[in-house]
């Protein structure tokens with residue numbers, strides 16, 4: 163028996179005797195996530211975080227103080243009963259834990275992996291507060307992943323009510339669309355998902371890389387939908403193949419959910435952005451993930467730049483994913499160029515750690531001025547400016563200010579622009595009467611209802627580029643509203 | 651959904667025509683639009699091809715393509731009753747069709763294929779159509795008969811003089827623009843260099859000129875930005891803002907450079923495919 167198991171056994175004994183005190187719980191060390199070796203994983207696409215063992219999970223769960231008011235729940239956008247499921251894990255009752263989670267979240271294996279927990283549930287955790295370090299909070303996301311992965315094998319198909327004769331169209335198969343499909347189908351309505359790409363899953367398959375979220379997890383969720391009788395039509399671009407109006411007036415759909423995501427890459431609008439070797443993160447990641455460019459010539463046909471020195475512009479999850487992908491595609495030097503300091507980076511803390519372990523070089527307080535090319539139009543370098551932090555801006559973060567005359571050049575052959583996504587205008591251009599705000603996002607009320615009768619929307623196309631769990635949360639609201647609309 | 655090949659025809663040594671089942675696309679497509687096609691559903695490359703025609707009753711679309719690399723070589727090796735991996739579309743803005751008066755339609759090589767539905771629609775809108783078709787040699791000239799049917803005047807040129815006039819398309823184009831009643835507008839589709847020189851020609855005569863750009867694409871829905879070009883100093887996405895643009899505003903130099911981004915890799919892929927075919931005994 164190893165030390166960990168011994169510790170666990172003692173704790174269990176104490177617990178059974180009702181003698182486990184807060185002090186004992188604080189003394190349990192926060193459990194690290196086992197991960198693939200930092201050097202080894204530079205050359206494979208396999209998932210980096212390996213998941214807790216049973217012993218680790220129970221130890222971590224025992225760190226939870228079982229707070230009466232469970233402040234953590236406040237930080238979860240879908241209000242999972244966190245305390246209750248963590249307690250269930252501590253007691254070794256994993257089945258109960260997963261059923262508690264599934265009550266609020268349909269994609270725990272996904273959210274447990276990709277939620278920015280440190281600014282959601284874990285930010286509110288009493289344990290983290292006590293240590294004045296959110297990283298010391300109970301690892302709620304990891305525990306969520308642990309039970310979700312255990313439950314995966316025996317996943318049963320949710321029951322479906324008797325047919326109502328009503329038809330619902332879901333546009334986009336991202337997390338929002340998946341959740342709406344499940345909830346609306348359960349109520350007995352006929353459901354068809356329309357997806358523009360040849361594979362379902364939205365950003366979870368074309369954006370977030372395999373090494374962070376294995377595609378098989380998303381596929382399993384899609385398979386469950388199919389077993390429930392949801393129809394899925396890929397290669398169907400709403401607005402082009404059929405418009406929303408045609409779906410509703412000619413094809414007999416009674417309600418529509420629009421979950422088309424953000425999907426419009428932002429560029430810096432600097433000189434040299436048209437050069438060969440400059441990618442939007444969307445293009446780079448789509449080529450690499452969805453089109454499997456890392457297997458180019460070995461079964462896959464989509465090419466991607468063979469790079470030596472790569473600059474990634476940005477500091478969010480999308481930038482981390484691009485940088486870590488570039489490492490795996492064989493780049494010798496990957497620079498992450500960000501104009502604020504590391505503290506302001508919006509990426510998940512875990513991704514920043516992982517990127518560093520994999521050798522991504524962080525160049526903070528710098529920003530490109532222009533990208534340099536040769537006469538063939540290929541990227542050969544980038545001119546940057548140094549920055550310092552000035553007064554806080556509207557977002558409360560200190561505003562980066564360029565230092566005049568601080569220009570310097572770096573030697574790169576590939577530049578990946580990862581500074582965010584705007585709203586794709588296709589639905590706006592093809593759906594008269596649907597109300598949008600000035601950024602091109604669909605306007606909805608608190609039930610996710612749009613300005614058009616029977617049309618609902620959620621996720622990134624409403625919120626701007628947001629998160630999986632927020633898209634999922636809106637999906638649940640929209641589904642409830644659609645079910646009510648079709649019922650009345 | 652299956653994308654079955656209903657018929658296949660070889661139009662010249664390297665140009666093929668497929669009629670493919672794609673009922674939804676056939677129903678909603680308009681002149682000037684294209685589809686994204688992949689031979690293999692899982693790992694194939696997504697390539698854009700213009701919809702050269704459609705039969706909504708039969709639920710089929712016509713694709714005409716030139717064998718240039720691995721994906722098109724693979725497609726050329728398919729037979730009747732085989733199926734494509736997938737077809738998505740229709741994509742892009744339809745051509746703006748109206749009565750302009752007289753329109754010169756300049757097609758080069760495979761460009762004749764995307765040009766045909768546009769010229770046809772322009773004819774139906776009561777325009778006078780002057781067509782100039784160019785090819786490197788007679789072997790490579792496609793769709794002459796179809797253009798004959800819809801053109802009020804048809805000029806054929808070949809680089810080597812093996813058929814029609816020995817000239818580049820810009821030569822007759824210049825003559826037509828110099829006529830007393832110069833054309834009201836021009837549309838040109840073909841290799842990027844050809845479109846570039848056509849635009850330089852018409853610019854001198856102030857004849858508004860549309861071009862249809864064939865940049866490298868991935869999604870075709872405005873999501874990746876890979877198809878971007880500079881038009882009038884602004885960044886445009888060919889798949890959603892185009893594929894047609896005012897040719898006098900397009901930065902062709904830059905576009906041509908971007909189109910050769912993967913040349914070395916593409917070459918390798920094609921060689922490997924040919925090699926593989928030899929080994930398994932295909933022709």
Ligand SMILES: Cc1cc2nc3c(=O)[nH]c(=O)nc-3n(C[C@H](O)[C@H](O)[C@H](O)COP(=O)(O)OP(=O)(O)OC[C@H]3O[C@@H](n4cnc5c(N)ncnc54)[C@H](O)[C@@H]3O)c2cc1C
Nearest residue numbers: 334336338358364365369400422423621622628629630633
């Ligand atoms: C690289 C990257 C990393 C990220 N990392 C994280 C993370 O770690 N944690 C996190 O919480 N969030 C992360 N996000 C954000 C998160 O993925 C999104 O907020 C979430 O996926 C949005 O979900 P959605 O339901 O709005 O749809 P999306 O996932 O955006 O999917 C929309 C789907 O609609 C399809 N579509 C679009 N237009 C049409 C049309 N006209 N017709 C038919 N189909 C259409 C698209 O092809 C797509 O499949 C990341 C995003 C990216 C790009």
Ligand SMILES: Cc1cc2nc3c(=O)[nH]c(=O)nc-3n(C[C@H](O)[C@H](O)[C@H](O)COP(=O)(O)OP(=O)(O)OC[C@H]3O[C@@H](n4cnc5c(N)ncnc54)[C@H](O)[C@@H]3O)c2cc1C
Nearest residue numbers: 697698699700715716719720721722864865866867909916
């Ligand atoms: C809107 C549009 C309409 C088009 N219509 C037609 C048509 O009707 N008939 C036709 O023969 N061709 C058409 N093309 C060009 C066609 O897409 C390319 O010839 C094809 O992608 C080549 O693929 P490949 O693998 O055989 O060749 P590759 O060896 O991969 O490439 C050969 C050349 O084709 C171009 N190319 C490569 N990949 C792509 C890609 N994913 N997207 C676009 N171009 C690429 C590059 O310039 C490259 O150098 C069109 C292109 C666009 C953008």
Ligand code: SF4
Nearest residue numbers: 238273277282283303
């Ligand atoms: S869904 Fe996300 S925010 Fe909610 S408990 Fe799970 S990890 Fe935390």
Ligand code: SF4
Nearest residue numbers: 226227229234287288
């Ligand atoms: S706040 Fe932290 S310690 Fe308290 S119940 Fe939630 S997870 Fe447990």
Ligand code: FES
Nearest residue numbers: 870872874875889
């Ligand atoms: S092909 Fe991706 S934006 Fe045009």
